Amino acid sequence: MSExxxxxELPVGAVIDEPGSAIxxxxxxxxxxxxxxxKSKCNDCLICWIYCPDNSIIVQDGKLVGFDYDHCKGCxxxxxxxxxxxxxxxxxxEHQ
Incomplete structure (x- = not known):
């Protein structure tokens, strides 16, 4: 068995070398x-926007308008x- x-000694991983390229x-x-x-139930409190770890909540003019599904991980x-x-x-x- 190898040591x-x-x-x-491990290679560095999960690094984005170019800042701002994550999009x-x-x-x-x-x-x-x-x-x-x-939307009929949403009061635009934007608590979801504050807590989203992936910045996937789309807000326009102070109102929640949807989700960025390209980056949302479904947490x-x-x-x-x-x-x-x-x-x-x-x-x-996801597939309904």
Missing amino acids: LKKWF RYKTGSWRTFKPVLD GICAEVCPDKSKAITMVL
Whole structure:
């Protein structure tokens, strides 16, 4: 059996060498669930926008207008933090 490498002998991975280039790397294709907005229930509090780790909430003129599905990974944080009274965001299977 080969000897395990020490941490400092491992190659560096998951590095984007060119700052600001992440928008070119679409990551939503492996998502299982996707967020869906019921605009009639949304009060545009934008709590989902604050918590989204992928900056996938699209806001125009201070209002939630949709999701950037190219970069959304389907984590469901937006649906989880949506206020109890509105629950305007639900997670649905990607291929329904």
